[in-house]
Amino acid sequence: FPAALCVARRQEFMSLKQGDRSVLDYSAEFSRLAEFCPHMVAQDSDRMFHFTQGLAAYIRIRMSGFPVTTYREALDRAIFIEMTQQQVSQEREASRQTSQSSHSRQQSRGRRSRG
Secondary structure, rough: OHHHHHHHHHHHHOOOOOOOOOHHHHHHHHHHHHHHHHHHOOHHHHHHHHHHHOOOOHHHHHHHOOOOOOHHHHHHHHHHHHHHHHHHHHHHHOOOOOHHHHHHHHHHHHHHHHH
């Protein structure tokens, strides 16, 4: 690779954050960019550290109670946390929709009985 490309990719790696990406997408980009700076991820503990630093804050917070020792453990834990959060969000949304439709039915019944 040209030197300028390597420098640019290293800078991307250093500033890489999960952002709106899924953990899997973030992991793929992390691995792609890590190819340009193997010295920074030569040890599994270094790889794990850099990976977890870029994760979304809610994932890092939840991981803090469960120490991991390898990159693979960190990746697996992050995926599990993300999936759990998605399930919670879906359940909340379903519950909210159910309560809204129930409230709407009660209001329409009230109007009919008054009319």
